[in-house]
Amino acid sequence: MNRVITKIIVLFLLLATLSGCWSKKELDNLAIVTGIGIDKAEEGYEVSVQIINPAEVAAKQLTTRTAVSSYTASGKSLFDAIRNLIEVTPRKVYLSHTRIVIFSEELAKEGISDTIDFLVRDHELRTDFYLAIAKGYSAKQMLNILTPLDKIPASKMYAMIDNSERYLAQTRTVKIQKFTADLLLEGQQPFLTGIYIQGSTDIGNSIENVERVDSPAKILADHIGAMKGDQLIGWLEHKESKGFNYLTGKVKNSTEIIPCKDDDKYTSFEIISTDKKIKGKVKDGKPTFTIDIKVRANVAQSDCELKISNPKTLDKLEKDLNKEISDTASLTLEAIQKDLQTDIVGFGELLHRTKNKDWQKIKGQWDELFPEADIKVNVQTKIKRTGTITDSFKEK
């Protein structure tokens, strides 16, 4: 009994010397990464990280230092490059709070699957960050722009992509699971968000950028990068991107404008919800698809001489909207079928799911069949509300 108690006490005392605490890291020893930029280096990759300077973001007394700093290192692989960052960063790079990973256009064109492997495999990364391609810029340049309002540029980009998908539908958010799923699905090609800089990148990376009311350099989210496999092969422009969102039924909220009869005035609509249904079949070895898009819209602004209170006017407006939206969708179909020849909507995947027998026969030639596929778009719009007034007050 006595010996047992003595042993236990000794064990507990010894425990105190084992101050190892495996994987322990104090908050003030972390370099919190919010954005990762991946560029092509001569050999391997050049990785840039945007690190928060916590004292500048949340402290009571602010200095003139910037809220974030960026560091760059290169290595033969992405992991190698990130580890090499230790040489330049004062603290251990901590990736869990990454909001966005940006690939340079150059790298995206060559293929990004090798970097994706690290992003999926590494345990430290959460999977809730967005992937984007810097359109026409290097990823490093994107991360070096300071942004007003939101002190952390990576968070700003995250929120911006999010909002532009939600309220304008001109781009799409892509998280890493979505990207890898698209990459692996049969008959589906992945796509990525496009972001770019407007203005001078030289001023953009200095504090001067946030000292002016109108920042000289701005970050914008627009366009959708269409890929084939893990390679970027082209961009969907502004309107095509919206059409892509219509085709995939992801327009949550957007705008449409329809010109009046003669003058250059418009009636504007707020799209409040969309719903899509695609049916596909293979006939004589030729795939055909019908897309039914149901759109609900509100009248947001009316500059035309229209009696909106008249149901016939609304009928006409609905027809105009149908045409406008199906034109937009056709534009996108044109782009992905003829120009880019990549099935990012996932028509093949639809056949794979619904007409598996036919799909098994044609899946080998899908790349050749897709551009020739017959795709019909039917749009049905319903105007739900006309706002707090009916006819324009100019009518009176």
Added chain:
Amino acid sequence: MFKLSSLFKKQPVNKQNNIPSQNLNASLQDTIQDVKQTLGDSNDIVYRPFHASYDGSLSMALIFTDGLVDKNVIQDFILRTLMIDIRKANVELSSKENSYQTLKEHSLTAGEMSEFNTVDKLYEHILSGDTVILIDGYEKAFAVDTKGWKQRGVEEPSSQTSVRGPKDGFTETIRTNTALLRRKIKDPNLWIKTKAIGKRTKTDVSIAYINGIADPKIVKEVYRRLDKINTDAILDSGYIEEFIQDKTYTPFPTIYNTERPDIIAAGLLEGRVAILVDGTPFVLLVPALFIQFFQASEDYYQRADFATFIRLVRYLAFFLSLLTPSAYIALTTFHQEMIPTDLLVSLSSQREGVPFPAFVEALIMELTFEILREAGIRMPRAVGSAISIVGALVLGQAAVEAGLVSSAMVIVVSLTAISSFVSPSFNMAISVRMLRFGFMILAATFGLFGILIGLIIMILHLTSLRSFGVPYLSPMAPFIPKDQKDVMLRFPHWGLFSRPRLINQQNVDREDTEAPKPSRREAENQSVKD
């Protein structure tokens, strides 16, 4: 070598000064001499020799302890009767046998009286406030209950207060305490039995229970454990608690104590057994279950919905006060990915420049708070305000401004402290205070994994506990669906129709009131009648 186990080894008890249990001496003078010698001629013992009968032949003496007796009672009902009234009545006290009987049956006008014939009884009566009447020539004597001493009145309990509900509290006098119970339960089945424990203090310990509701096995077990106590002093019910509890090496209390008569009454009505100890307002209640420490008496006086809400808040506060510092340590040193980005940035900006690791920081603050709290209880009332000033400055502003701790840590400590005060029972709060440090160490070494292991061990330990044979975690483990109406939730009183199982298996039905659903017609008829 010093042996640890020798600390617990008992030395043979040195028996001395024990009063032999022999019969009284017939000679009055000799008896008084003996008493004087035994009590060391103490000043507070009063000897009053006198002659009772008309001719003064019957010599008697009163012995009592000054301060423990009501002197008016002695004067009016003993001395007056024996010295004056007896002569007027002209009672015959000539023959010896006759006079003893007459005195006993016709003369003494005191309410409670007993007869004894041994020396040890003599001292027991004198020292507990009775007046002993010795008669020359008899080997027996009377003891008249003349107890009456300065005592604290029934006041509001200081350790457990309530907004709504009875405000009376137990006092140091066991008689007052039993009376408080009797006033609440006028049931002939409320049985109160008293025994003296403590060789020197001879403390009255009463066991109260409702016959027919309380489990006879538990009552028997209480008696058995109390009988086993062989000590020389019981100064508080805490002594009894430590002697009779099921397990010593546990941070959790397995016996409930309170100074509120309403809680004890409610406990008795559920079938529990109360142990009242003379000299302390704290009454014990067994068996005690884990959930009992989260049930305040006010839960039953407020409306059911409100009581339920408050009770849930209390369980939340229990976990907050147990786990907040450890969760903070674990999250900030191991699991930064679990903190929302904005919060992480804010926390890490606060930690910039703090010299200690989060664990040391938390330890410093928690210990400071514990010291402050202890000082608040222990220090003289007159310097009370000093503590709050020092406390507010040390724990709040100054420590943060000096860069010793981060301001988030101050919030964590305050939250912990406030949560620990929510517990309606002080001893459960103490358990949590102790366990918190263990959890902090676990969190600092293994992170959330450690906390989880700690919780599992804690729950395993809790399930292993029993209080007087009843599983400590019941009715959650073992799960008793019928009893869930008074665990997390508090059903309305018409829903609490059965007493908790396991505590009593007999007489389970508590009431048969239907839920109040007056129909419209009834209400109308009522108003017409009025």
